[in-house]
Amino acid sequence: MIKVTVDGEEVEVPAGATALQACEVAGREIPRFCYHERLSVAGNCRMCLVEVEKSPKPVASCAFPVMDGMKISTDSLVVRNARRSVMEFLLVNHPxxxxxxxxxxxxDLQDQAVxxxxxxxxxxxxxxxxxxxxxxxxxxxxxxxxxxxxxxxxxxxxxxxxxxxxxxxxxxxxxxxxxxxxxxxxxxxxxxxxxxxxxxxxxxxxxxMYRPWELAKTDSVDVLDAVGSNIRVDSRGPDVIRILPRTHEDVNEEWLADRPRFAFDALKRRRLDRPWVRRDGQLRPATWREAFEAIAVRLRGVPGERIGAVAGGLADAESVVALKDLMTSLGSANLDCREDGAAIDASRREFYLFNTTIAGIEQADALLIVGSNPRLEAPVLNARIRKQVMNGSMTVGLIGPEVDLTYPHRGLRDGPSTLAGIANSRFGEVLRNAKRPMILVGRGALARPDGAAVLAGAWDLAQSLNAMREDWNGFNVLHRSGGQVGALDLGFVPGERGKDLGAMLNGGVDLLWLLGADEIDPGLIRPGTFVVYQGHHGDRGASRADVILPGASYLEKDGTYVNTEGRVQRGRRAVFPPGEAREDWRILRAASEVLGQPLPYDELGAVRERLVAVNPVFAGVDAVPRAKLAGGAPAGQGALSDTPFAYPITDYYRADVFGRMSDVMAQCSAERYGAAAPAMAAE
Known part of the structure; x- marks a missing residue:
């Protein structure tokens, strides 16, 4: 540490710090335009001029390293005149x-000009x-x-x-x-x-469309990918006008991906705003009571083992626990939250989390990516990987089809058989020599017939590399949506003698309840299965429904979500849902009354108490509890296939229901991939 005097106040700063950083430590505000703390120093706007003792002229504080004993003036007459002159030059051509x-x-220009x-x-x-x-x-x-x-x-x-x-x-x-x-x-x-x-x-x-002072600001979290970026939702009346990132150093720093930022126009397109019941082969508007009674009539005489439920990737934890409790009261253990059929072992938390944590990426020195394209699946997380690579601190290898990840990497073969032999390869030597190696497994690598073997193989590799220690856990699963980890934490997977997604779709149940499950191909549902769809858009799930219950999107309700690293976060309602749509856990509570199995909570606080009772991790908001390493490995059966990996996202802008419903995302997709916009139902 070195000592610097700023406007007569002595402060200590690390060696190599700039004059601007020293002034900020002293609590002095330094105007700037080109300087940004996360970007390289350019020093070309000159607005941050300060006076340094014995310097013949003012210096650009953003690019000027301090020395021990240096004296800096931030508000002298020389500095004031210099800044006025710089501002005059900046405004010469500014309209x-x-x-x-x-x-x-x-x-910033307005504020600093004044x-x-x-x-x-x-x-x-x-x-x-x-x-x-x-x-x-x-x-x-x-x-x-x-x-x-x-x-x-x-x-x-x-x-x-x-x-x-x-x-x-x-x-x-x-x-x-x-x-x-x-x-x-x-x-x-x-x-x-x-x-x-x-x-x-x-x-x-x-x-x-707006002026900033017209907008109501609501702090929330994004769920369109599994990073859980902190966001601020700006609304005016019933409309969301824009979504901006909030700074959270351990999650998204201050960045936000484009789909979470711009896909909110989907809130006005193809929304479900009233209940619907299929009569004589046609979906017809109904009241809430009629919709619930239609479900009750169909459930009469149906045993619990013939009832099933699937939770979608955007579902909040409150609605997931309510649906689980409802299914349990009906005698059903047929639950699944893995819409893609991924072979995820939910028996222990470290089997399905990004255990390194997102911020922990900056401590790793080697990374093996297995069947994932993080650039499309989690752009903000991918930017964190790029930062570590470009710092020269990380070497990356990719098992999967070659893609542009935005940073140098070693393309290994694209099949899971490469995973089995990686330990004896050149990149295996890189992993063995690394102090903090990481293995990142994507959902696409697990949503295969040999997905369980891939998961077990990646786990065994991490153990052989000594990548799972008390001070470091390098085994990571990257999920796609913000509600997937929360559902796994709540145990929304098949119970004892319960059926998984494949069995339920293939005729294993007579009544199937879809909670925002829009990533399932409705053509896979066996004819004759009675389908209850609860969601906010008329997308894939609603097309096959016999009863539609209109829910609220993540921007229209208070909800709890868990990101891919296991961080519990709270989203807050920015606007109200349209028409008769309601919060999902309230819909389930009302339905349980008509079905004769009333759920034991009526308020949001009581539902959240139930979350904590099911899994104590929900008690720690904005915390990532470190899992204690225990013996055993994920359940994996069968051999690794030679079939190459396929990435789950090929069109970034249409990767979820919001992207598919958004006109802005359709334009981006057409520009980027040459894809035509999907036709509306009426077209």
Missing amino acids: LDCPICDQGGEC AYGGDSSRYRENKRAVPDKYLGPLVKTIMNRCIQCTRCVRFSTEIAGVPELGAVGRGEAMEITNYVEKALGTELAGNLIDICPVGALTARPIAY
Whole structure:
């Protein structure tokens, strides 16, 4: 540590710290445009000028390393005049279109011009004009406003790993451009909007729709992938206007993937807003009482072993535990939350968690990815892997079809047989020599006939590498959705003599209750099975239903979710569900009354007490309890197949019900993959 004096106050900072960091330790606010703590230092906006003793001129604090005994002034006359001059230059060509700019009211340039700029301008000439660039359906550009801070260039190159932006020209002719005019090829494009300090990059889907002071802000969590990114939902009246990331260093840092950010327009498309009952082969509107009675009539005389339930990947823990309790009261042990048929052993938590934790990726020095494409399955987590790789601290190997992960990796053979022989390969030597090796198993590797053998093989490999110790657990399963781990924690899997998903679909039950299970092919359900679909969109599950119960989406209810690392988080209601739709656990509570098996809770607090009673991990919100290593391995039978792995997501933008219902995601899919938008039911 070294000592630095800032405005007469002595502070201690680590060796190698910059003057800007020293000023922040001292509690001084330093204006900046180009500097961002997660990006490389550019030092090109000069707004962060400070005065250093014995320096002939002000210095850019973001790029100036401090030395022991250095004295810094942040508010001297020299600094004030320097900042005013810099601001005057920045505004020379910046248009005065604040009244129509979507960034108005939350613009760094506006705020700092008022705080640090002068009270008049000497500029009288015409401002320059810069043509706008096309960056795709998500990011709108008004390049006249650009101040060449290069944050977007550095983000796309360093964080997203897609170096498609850069600068051309010099001086007044300098422009930020994407070289070839096409959509950005990254799943993190929306973060460019957040880091732009002016209105040059804004959100195209919601352009000219809002002012920030009109919006109600609700803190919540995302469930469209298993990272559990912390988000802020901005709404106006009954409408969600935008979704922004919240900073959580251990989960998503300050980034958010594009599908969770922009797919909320699905809330207005093909929603289920009233109960439906199939009569004479046609689905017809019904009251809640009629829908529940139709289920009760069908259940008469049906034994518990002929009743089954499937929970979808977006279901909150409250609704999952309510459905489990209802099925138990009806005498059924036919439960499954693995819509993809993944061979996951739910007997111990460490068998299905990302045990390293998301933040723990930055401690690993070797990674073997088995049957997963984290770039599409969890873009924010993939960015964390890329950061560690680009720091030179991690070597990555991939067992699966070759894909662009945005970072260098060794492509191994694409079949599970490679897993069996990896220990004797060159990359096996890399894993053995690593101090903190990781193995990442994707859901696609487990949703196969030999999925149980793959899981057991990956576990055995981790043990042979000494990757599971008291101080380090390198065995990881990467899930796809935010509700999958919570359902596993609640034991929503076949009980004693219970049937799994395959058996239930193949005629093993007479009544099948689907709780938001939209990833199941309805054609696999045996004809004659009575299907109750409870969900929020008229998607795959609803197409086969005999009774439809309209539920609420994750943005329309208070819910508990567990991310892929086992972190319990709470989502909060931002808007109300449409029409007669209700929260899912309340629907199940009302149904249980009509079915003659009333559930013993009426309030959300009581349901959450039930969660803790079923599994104590739900008592620790925003915590990742470390599982104690015990003996034994996941149950795995059979031999590894030679069939190559297949990734579960091929079209990132349509990977879930929100993506399939979103018009914005349809545009992105057409731009990226050339896919046509799906036809509406009426078409």
